[in-house]
Each structure stands twice: as structure tokens, then as C-alpha cells.
Amino acid sequence: MRRERIRSLRAENLTHGFTSEAPVLREITMDLPFGKEVVLQGAPGSGKSLFLKILAGLITPNKGDVFYNEQPLKEMTFEEFAPLRTSTSVCFENGGLLMNKTLLENIQIGLLYNHQWRRERSDGLLKSLVTDFGIEKYLSMRPASVSSSVKKITGIIRSLVSTPQVIFLDDPSLGLGENEKKALKYWIEKYRQDGKEDELIVIASSDESLVRGLNCIRYVIEDGRIIPWSESTRSQVA
Template identity: 25%
Template sequence: MIKVEDIHKRFGDEEILKGISTTFDKGKTNLIIGQSGSGKTVMLKCLIGLFKPEEGRIYYEDEAIQDMDDEKQRALREDIGMLFQGGALFDSMTIEENVMFPLRMFTKQKKSDMLERVNEVLARVNLENVNKKYPAEISGGMQKRVSIARAIVNRPKYLFCDEPNSGLDPKTATLIDNLIQEITHEYDITTIVVTHDMNSVMEIGQKVVLLKNGKLVWQGTNEEIFKTDNEDVTNFVYSSDLFKKIREVQLKEQ
């Protein structure tokens, strides 16, 4: 579980996050949504410690990041898996080397043990016999699955995903969403996904946090998001062409 208490983040005179408080539960897919410029990415970077809020506290389980010494912060980094927007695979490394990279960084395992774990997670994301290929030799959807394998290779307690469906066709995007949710439940981890994709909200949004202009304006489940009369929610949800059509059908049925 990750708990956020009244965090503020500024860059110069501009306040990007304006007093956000919420919790992200273990074993659930927690989504942060909002339009561009709403503060989603800044919040994500605060959560993983890349940015330090000027005010407020961020707790991992019962301990605030601000209270952790260097050793505890290093241990926390080992417990975090990260799926970057573009995949962020190393072009000069094979798939096997890419997935093994966190193990080389954070563990002292034997090469044979690392390879066994690499093959385990590649099989988990339905990728086999690609070990010696390079990222450029596989599709974008396969690259995303490799990135997921790399993110979970260290058995993280926390998984962060930044726009995981960016650049993917709808069918592949749904596959990635479902894979993220399956892994979250299977490993009982705390997963936080930053997205503006309403299809992802509908598919996997067990907890949804909506940001607008740096403020948290609504939170609930993917079922509740379609029942609320919160104006910020309805404006965001039905800005999507797909959900405009859904809304038209709903109004006709009333």
C-alpha cells in the first residue's frame, strides 16, 4: 500500500501538485488519469522519488520516503518495477540482456540463476525463443511485453506504469492492460498506472484517481466513474469519441 498525504510540488513559481491525498491499495490496479498538464507524470515521479515534494508525505506501507536513510531508500528502489512510456529498452542489448539488467544491478546471483529467472518472466508474458533477438527485431507490442518482464524480474512489491498503451493498436493495448492486471493479482503487488486512455479505465481501473490542474477532483472505481454526476469526471470521460457514443446510447435508453 502507498499512501499520499497532502503533497505539493512546485517548479519555480508554478505549483504543479496542489495538496493531493489518496491511497493506492495492494493487489489492485490503481489508475491516475487526467488530461495533459493535469499533473499525472509529476505525481508519478514524486511517488518513485525522482521529485521531492515541497510539502506533504508519501508512505510506503507505514514509512514515509522522507524518513528513510540511504540504505532503506536503496532497498525500496529494489522493490520497485517500472514500465516506461516508450518501453525504454536498450537497443544495443538483446532481449535476454535487457530483462536481466535489473538483476545485474540489484543482485549478486549467479548467471545461471539470473538466466532461469529471465526465462521465467519471458514465459509469463508469453514470449519465448526471443532471448537473442534485439528490440528492433520484434513488434511494438512484444517490446512492451519485454518491458513488463524486465519490470517484474526482481519480484517487485510495487509496479509503476507510465502510459503503457502509448503507440499501441487497440487489440494490443487491451492485451497489455490485461497482462498488467493479471500480474498485479498474481503477485499481489501495488500497481499504479498513469494513463489518459479510457479503455484502460474501463478494463482495469479498480481504483481510479482523476487529476485536474494539479488537484485530485475525483476518485472511485471503474464502475462508479460511469455513475457519478461529477462534472470533471463526465467532461473527461465523454471527451473520448467511444464514450460519446456510449453516452448517446445511455441517454436514448433513459
């Protein structure tokens, strides 16, 4: 499948909740800046992950829409969105690994299925990622046999190995040790340095130790609305 370049990504009047009386997100409008890392912060349950999944096109919002290249997602079929979608990747909070596949198969499945596995390039990148995160010995195991941090790392590697244009990371440092966090930071920085101006990483995380040091634009989700981060919002995030 051929990937399509994403030139713009925008959310407009997004409102979503599990009950109509108390929406988690209220009329969020946001233009995501390419060439940057965007960090979404907020208290637990504030809707960071939900917003991330809506942006990735995994959840259809109750109201409003997400626009990829000014095309509204609600009007696109799965097949129409697929070339744009394969230019993105998502790392889920719980890893989102297929339980009946080994970790290696989990990492490769998307690229193999879409005929996007490039033998030399993908193999080389996979080897570097696996070595840096230290999960070589687990690759032949299934998710049920490994710890939650290894599952999480596998999810991170899966989202990086496809070299997407837009990466959505949902609480990527949750449950990781110090060395693994260092590796994660290194790879985020490396991705940004290697990347061109039209690449974007969106991270939903309230982990200060991860966010600190990243050259990112921070936002806070508070009472269902998104506001730029400031020192005064820090206590609410914590």
C-alpha cells in the same frame, strides 16, 4: 539484495511544480490501497506521470512527502530505500531503456545487478512474457533499431519480469496495437489473480480501452488535486 515488503504506501500533502507560482500537483494526500489496481486519469499535462514518479521515489516533491511503511522518503538515502525500491518497478512512458544495451539486457539488468535473477523462475516468466507480447525476434537488438511500441513493450516486460510487489505503469498502452493491449490487459489481470492482497498496480493512463474491464479504483487529477473518478469527470479526462 534482499527485498523488503511494502506494507503501506502513502502520499501526504504533495505539492510539486516546475515553477513555485504554478505547481502541477497541489497538496495531494492519498493512501494507496494494496490488493487493487489504481488508475490515475487526467488531461494531458495534468501531472499523472509526475505523481507516479514521485510515488516511485524518482522525483523529490517540493513540499510534502511519500511514506513507504510510514518511513518518509525524503529522510532515506538511496541505499536505505533500495530494498523497498527493488520491491517496486516502473514502466516509463518512453520505455526508459538503456540505449547501449540490447532489449534482453535491458530486461535483465536490474535483476542481474541486484543478484535477483532466479534462473528457472525468471527465465520461464521472461519466455512467457516475450511470447505473449510477440517480441522474441527483437531481443538481441538495441532500442535504436526497434519501433517505439517494441521499446514500450520491453519496458512493460522489464517491470513485470521482476515480479515486484508494486508496479507503476506510466501510460502503458500508448502506441500499442490491439493485440499488444490485449496482452497487457491479460498480464495485469494475471498479476492481480496470482498476487496476494499486498500487491498493487498504479497505472497512469487515460486510455479508456485499457481501463475498461479492469477491476480498478479510478482517480482523476484535475487542477493539481486528486479526486475520485465519476461519470462527471469523464469528459475532463477525455
